[in-house]
Amino acid sequence: MAEPWAPSLEQVADHIPTRTRSTAAAPGDDSLLMTFNTTTTPTGEQAQRFIASAVSEVLGAVAGRIPDTPTYLRTLAQKAAALRAAADIELAYPDRDADVDVSARLDQRAKDALLRLVDAASDAASPGSEGSLLPVWSMPAVPPWPGDYLL
Structure with a gap:
C-alpha cells in the first residue's frame, strides 16, 4: 500500500527538472x-x-511508521523521500560527469532531511526528552547547605 505522504512524480521532478525533457520532442525543443x-x-x-524505494528507506529510519500528528512530520517525510529518489535517479542516469556531482549534493540534502525527520519524530514521540524543543529543568532532591563547600 502506498503511503499517503509519498512524493509524487512532480515533487521529485522539482529537484531534477532537466530529467523531464521529452525524448520525443522536436529537435531544438528544450522545454x-x-x-x-x-x-x-x-x-x-x-x-x-x-x-x-525512497519511501521504504524513510520508513526504515523511523521504525516503519510516520505518525499522523504532528502533521509536519508527513511533510518532512515527503521531502526526504523526494530528495532520496531524485539523488538515486541522477546517479542511475548520468549524462555527464556533473550529474554525479548533482547526485552527491542531492544525496547530502536527502541525508540531512532524513536526520531532521528522525529527530522531529523522536521529539514528537517523547516530549521533554533530550533534544526536545522544550527546555527541561531539574533541581537536586535535597538542596545543599548554603555556602561554598558542603560540610
Missing part, C-alpha cells in the same frame, strides 16, 4: 515537462520505483 512520463528518461514507471 521541461516537470514530471516523468513515457517520453522522459527515466520513464514515469521507472521513477515511481525509485520513489517506492
